[in-house]
Amino acid sequence: MFPCDFAWGAATAAYQIEGGWDSDNKGPSIWDTFCHQDKGSRVSGGQNADVTCSSYVMWEKDLQCIQQLGLTHYRMSLSWARLLPDGTTKNVNQKGVQYYNKVINDLLLRKVSPMVTLYHFDLPQALQEQGGWKSSNMATLFDSYARFCFQTFGDRVKLWITINEPYVCAKLGHEDGVHAPGVKEPGTAAYLVGHNMLRGHAMAWHSYDTLYRSKQKGAVSIAINSDWAEPLDPSDAEDVTATKRYLAFTLGWFAWPVFVTGDYPEIMRAAVDAQSKKLGYGGDRCRLPTFSQDEPAILGSADFFALNYYTSRKVKPRRGSGQMLCVKSDQDAEDVMDPSWPVCGVSWLAVVPHGLRKLLCYVKETFNNPEVYITENGFAQTGPLQMEDSERCRFYQDTINEVANAIGKDGVNVRGYFAWSLMDNFEWADGFSTRFGLFHVDFSDPERTRSIYRSGREYAQIISKYRSQTSS
Template sequence: MLTSCDDPPSAEPSDETSLGLRFPKGFVWGAATSAYQIEGAAGIDGRGPSVWDTFCATPGKVRNGQTGDVAVDHYHRWSDDLDLIKQLGMSSYRFSVSWSRVLPDGVGPVNQRGLDFYRRLLAGLHERGISPMVTLYHWDTPQALHEEGGWENRDTAYRFADYAALIAAELGDSVPVWLTLNEPKTVVQNGYLTGVHAPGHKDPAAAYVVAHHQLLAHGLAVQAMRPHLPAGSRIGPALNLHPCYPADNSEGAQEQTILYDGYENRLYLDPIFRASYPADVMADVARFSPMASYIQTDDLKIIGSPVDLLAVQYYTPIYVTADGSTIFKHPTSQAFWQQIYPQGMYDILTRVKRDYGNIPLTITENGLPTPDALGGDGMVDDPGRIAFFRDHFAAAHRAISDGVNLESYHVWSLLDNFEWQEGYDERWGLIYVDYASQRRIPKRSARWYSGVISANCV
């Protein structure tokens, strides 16, 4: 049974954000990042190019022509960044491995200097008492593999499994939790439907072939990694789940919401946890994509290989109209697409339990960008981020109270960083980065979060 806080944390200078909600003993608090967004060192120590290097180098693709070539230079500043994690009291850190830093062409000889970087990073985390959670793929497909067809090519799923087995064999003793793919849906929607992310395609027919091959890659990776991992190691996918609601009470809106939810959630959850694709989505996809013809015997059995946990990433709800379009019903953040709706966190967590069973869950991304600026006192005041986290933590607490098996919470993000097509215009971090000097400055939200962690209460 959850109890209230004896001494709940407060956000300076007032305590209006204190709710007095205690989390279960042993609940894990952390933060998340991804390789291309923070590492930099794009052409250093043998790293090969990824599709994001190519995308950023294409004029007009990224705001202000910015790239992740330097990002926040985590490749060189990793030790100081781990010190910040330790100082804030976090006990878990989720990061991703750059596939092309370890295998410059996606296949072939290992780049030992790249692999050694992750060895140093893992050793540094363990020295500080911080548990690593490692994502194998966070959108940065090696460019060499993309030129051979990328995720449209079934062979890429097998090359990913080879890479996953290699990393598990080399680093498995140091990593208790592995995440295979980060948000395959975002690659499908942003990379192949709208083209706003790498590789920048606008091809609905190919997009859902890509969806299947990514899911196949997930299942193959789970199978390939198991023999290399010690007992107790856990593996799962990281899915961004969007609760979908009818925009009104009309029958049409309700029907369209079911289908929309299929594309947003069930298309990824069903094959992983039920070894089947949702029939309504497959019937609709068949109108414009040959996805079904790419599904081979035993593919769904492979995709449905048992996993140990599900990483949930929640940012926004979706409201669907009778004509299948969407509307906004809540205030938005600086990210035009993000509606701020903490209830959606509760709804998606409880929905996963209701529909897919009592799966161990971890939140691996949740956050928002705010208009952060360095004040005259040398501090960064971001009350909007504190309010956002307070309310989403409360929603997660309520889900736990109602029986959801939620083990941990990783906020997005540890540091301000390269925000994909938005370049450096949006700041999502707990820690402010002065990009000119690479100086790190914890924001007020970081200090508040540290208090939450220390008390295990919000």
């Protein structure tokens, strides 16, 4: 049984749905730059999100979708560059403030609670030109932006996410270079970026706790993405140890400092230091930074656990390429898919609903039984459009059943579930070729018509069923 106040939601992100990339004084973000450079070769089909779902001018259509699903909550993000075009509070764009005020007010008028993400991958380009997340000063700039948002919208927003998926920002954006800002500095930049994101998150949490919590009475966290991982051979000690490293370098990288010790997992630091020594890197310099005692504490800087889960992996030690300076070599773990797991849409997304239940139990046991919001979870579709998406329907039924079991049988304190995504949108480097929506968006239509998938109808039925059970 789900709690009576369980958050039934769907999620989106500003850059992926809004469009209006240069409308009404909005500044460019690193994703605008990333998509526009190299004649669009960085994104599938040379696509960009200049228009995408056009939610900046068609918000009412999104609102109709939200109401049609019967959501109690809607997870959205704010475009930093739309609110503060140069990234600083010296230049506030009132058009951006008006837009988000309208979105939040319209939601509340219809008894839908917003969960607002401050940063979902789209750093203002002006701040990237000052060093971006590699700069230690970025944490302070993020805190200033967060305070502006708390002050401007916090009287109505009760659930905040500071940063979405810092692992993805750090590794895909600054090591692999396949996400904005397209930096390829293996083995160094990702750790620095992740460190500054954690510092910025902690500063923002403490700002909220000190300046706004008593009056606004909200809650703040950071959204951490993780696969579930288990040993390829549970009887093989090396597979077991590799799995511990795998989880330490993904979930643990950001959850351990916030929920356990205030520092990175020891297994992670030991692995990075050992690889540095092996490769003769930098003498006494540590690639994995240390937190300063003079800054706001990382430990305890979250009021709930925000978890993005998509898939699972079996893990064994990594063979070969051990002489490379990179996160993957430090991790020394190879992840593989069980051939019995179906794969949806994109090659990496094995459909493993029971992995979510196992991950939820791991979070409960490892991170002191926190309140958990599943802030993203979804099923991809590619190729020919299928409005009668029976496989996605089964995915949602199975997944929500696993969440119910985690609550009822395992005692995990799950407080909400947000499907990714409300509608088809710009899926980063995949462009529009990958569709996660509960609503299909016709990107060939200037009106960006939204049409509900069968999975959307069935998700609405699931929500209605459980809400009626808890209210009776």
